Amino acid sequence: MKIAVVGKGGSGKTSVSGVLARSLARSGHSVVGLDCDTNPNLGLSLGVGDLETERLLSLRDQIDEGEQEHAHTWDGILEAYGTDSPDGVRLTVVNRIDNPEPD
Amino acid sequence: MLSSVPESDTVIVADLEAGIGTLTRLPEASVQSTLVVVEPTPRSIDVGLRAALVATERNQGHVTIVANKIANQDDDTRVRNAFADHDVVTVPEDRVMITADRRGSSPIDVDPEAPAVTAISDIATQIVRSGIQNAK
């Protein structure tokens, strides 16, 4: 199931997304957090911390600038551009990444 | 990209860019549920109304309004009146969100029992339950 969270900047969209994802994971679901923001901050609301959130941002920038290989499948993206959050939520940052091909 | 991710038992929570720009470009029917997060201010409600409209027009699943930072009855009424035709769920104003933001932590780690956290947790349960029902 896919859930999109939208709202005006500052409305609490990212905080809500983070808590939503963690709650779902705690009730036994397999959850992926997808950060589609140009300024990706979802990691903070998921509880991965400042440094790791920054690291993912740098990685995203490197990909956008062609300094890193694109992954081409959804699983590949999760693996290469993601990190694990508490409760097993997988977080990945996306922006100008190619659409994945089916596995 | 979101639209091409294969369906599975995994729940994907996509935090979109602030505003409605991305929403207008998201391929139709990419998601089964759209949460529109709104503060009880005219400015935020205005954006929320536009977002809800775009999401509905583009078949982005069931649209739910999350009335966030609700401090009192006036706040609640203001949002519910504006979104009279939509499902509205409430998250109370709660210091835990500010503390979490200041620290750079998740509110669920600051205080899992905080009112705002439990409210969002309830929303999560509701959304997924109706998502599974709609799929059947």
Add this chain to the structure above:
Amino acid sequence: MIRIAFAGKGGVGKSSISGSFARLLARRDQPVLAVDSDPLPGMAYSLGIPVDDRPTPDDVVVEGPEGGVRWVLRPGLDAAGFIDSYATPGPDNVQYLQFGNTWGHVSTLQRGQHAWSQVVKEMDPSAWNVVGDLPGGSRQAMFGWAKYADVLAVVVEPTAKSIHVARQLRNISNATWAPAHVVVVANRVDSPSDVERISDALERPVIGVVPNDPLVTEADKLALSPIDHRPGPFVNAVEQLVAVAESNYDLDKRERTNEKP
């Protein structure tokens, strides 16, 4: 004359501060052009102007001559005429231009941006102070709107998210076309340690410290400008910010004394 643009993460208070700044500057008998380039209206609320979803029409610009600038103001329309025709007068005689198109249609925004660039180039520099509200975040595209700015004021709250975005803004502003001054306005401050945190993180002068003020939230909920609601710590702080800007970032003063920016 001051030319200042406010940037920062969505929700940090850019619109509240920029709109209030414009009003308070205008109260000092200054001609003020308030420019909102955010696709979602924000400045109008804090200026005290009824929200107008009426961006400037497409036909303000036409294709330029071969080999020259791509879009130019249409024949017969000069900078002064543009402002005269399309600016909305507001309280304290602030003139307000809104360029955002709330449905995010790129081509309209681009034309608006080109029109604005032309107006900035051609307008009499001693005719207007320009106070702008930029879109939230740090996407490169937003800087197309900020070319008029001598000062880029990055609004920052003492939160990790806001500081992250502010850092990205500060980094982008190292480009050669960037404004002469990149400074910080600290918002929703509770204590001196908040200011220290922000200052340490961004390594730029903090020219304004705006405290947490419940009157602003009240004003927001009532759809009032903080200026028109009840004066409190927020309004006082923005007053001080205007004073600092007038002392330090007045382009006319700088030219007269031949100081380097």
